[in-house]
Amino acid sequence: MKIAFWSNAYEKTGAFLNFAAVSIAGVMWYPYTITVFENYLSKCNLGKAFFGGHNLPDGRGGTGSYYEGRGIEGLLRRIYRGDNDPELLESYWQEVIPNHLYYIPQRGVINSELFDYELHYNLNYLINIIEENTDLCYVNLNHKNHLSSNAFLQEADLIVVNLYQNPDYLNDFFKNYSSFKSKAIYIVGNYTPKSMMTCKKISKLYDISLEDISPIPYNVDFHIACQQGSAKEFINRNYFCEKDNKNYLFIYGIRRAAFIISKKIKQANLIDKKELKPCGI
Template structure:
C-alpha cells in the first residue's frame, strides 16, 4: 500500500518523526515490512532518526559511492532501464531485522537535479517499492515540489500531518479538499489541554474517529529523534506500564498504527476482490 505522509507546511507538523515511530510500530506490532522513501533532500532525514551520529561518522564514504546504495542508485538504474527485481532491497539500508527498508538520500546529487530526475521515474519507483514491502511510506516535502502531485495521485492512503494551530488546520481544509476521501489525520505534538483538541477538530471538520489519531508531544522522543535513537526508544518503552512517563506516547502511537493497519487490511481486501 502506497502511503504518503503529507503536511501543508514545512518543518512544523512532524512528518519525519511520525513516519519513524509508526514504521517501527508496524514492524513490532504487526510484523509489517515497510519501505521508506523521501522525495526531497533534507538534514532531518529518517536515517538521522535511526542511526546515531557517531555511527554516521564511522561509515566510510566509499560505502555510498562504490556500493551504489540509496535513491540516487535506484534513479540511475531506472533511467538506464537496468532495473532488476531486487534493486530496491539492495539499494536500501535495513533496520529491525529487515522489517524496515530505507532508501538513503543522495550524498552527491544536487537537490534540484535529484528532484528533476526523481520526477521522471517516480511512478516506476513506487511500483518497485510496493513489490517488496507491505507498506511504502513516502516522506513528502512540506512545500510542493516536482514529484508531489504524482505521489499524492498515486497514493492509496494519504496521512495528513497537522498541528494544533488553527491557521494550519484551516489552510489544509480550504486548499486540499481533494485529498480528504483517502486521508487519515495525525495531530502531531499533541497537547490535550489545547482548545484545538481532537474532539473539537473531529466535530468542526466532520472527521470520524476511525480516521484520526494523535502523536503526543514527548521530550524524550524528541531527544531520541535528534540523537538517532528512535528504534531504541520505541523498543525500550514498547511494554511500558501505565505509570510510566512514556506510556501515553506509546499508547497513542500504537493506536495510530492500528488505524493504518486497518486501512492496509481493507486495501488488501479491495485488491484481492478486483
C-alpha cells in the same frame, strides 16, 4: 500499497518525528514489510534517526560514474538507465529491523531541485520495484510544492495527514486540500489537550471520524533518540510502557496511528490479509 505522510504545517506538527516513530511502530505488532524513504534531501533524515548517519550502504552495483552507487540518487540513475530488476533494490536499501523495515538512504550528492526532478521522472518505476520487495511503501513528503510530492499524493492509496492545532492551518487544509479526505487519516502532531482544537473538536468541526485521528504529543526523549541514531531502540524499549510512564501518551499516539493504518489496509484489501502478531525488534 503506497502510503504518503504529508502536512501543510510540517515543522509545527513534528511531522518528521511522527514519520520515524510510526514507521517503526508499523512493524512492531503488524506483520507487514515496509520500505521507507523521503522525497527531499536533508541532513535531518531517517538515516540519522535509524543509524546515526553511519553504516549506510554504498550501492556497489553502480558503475562508479557521476553519483551512481550512492544511495537513492544512485538508485534513480540506475532506474533511469533502464535497470528495473526488482533485485536492484537490495543493493541500495538498509535493513532497519530485520525482515520487516527497510530504508533507502540519501547521500546528498546532488542539489535538491535536481533530485526532485529525477525522483518525479522515475517515481512509478521506483514504486514498482519497492512493491515487488515489500508490502508497503511509506514516503515522507516535503510540504513544499515539489513535483514528486504532488505526483505521490495523487498515486497514494492512503495519505497520513499531520494536522496542526491552529484554526488557520486547519481551515487551510480542509479548504484547499479537501480532495485528500477520501483517502486520508490524521495525526494531530505536537498534540496538547489544552488546545481549544482537541481531536473531538476537529472531528466534529470538519466532519471526519474520530476513529481516523491519532494525537501524538511532542516527546523530547524521542527527539534526542533520533538525533543519536537510536529511534528504533527507544520505541522498542517503551512500546509496552505503562500509563504512569512519561512516554506513555507519545507511545499511545504512535501505536494508535499504526493501528489505524493497519485497519485501512485490511479494509482496502490491497495486499494479502495477514494474521496480526507481534514482530518485535
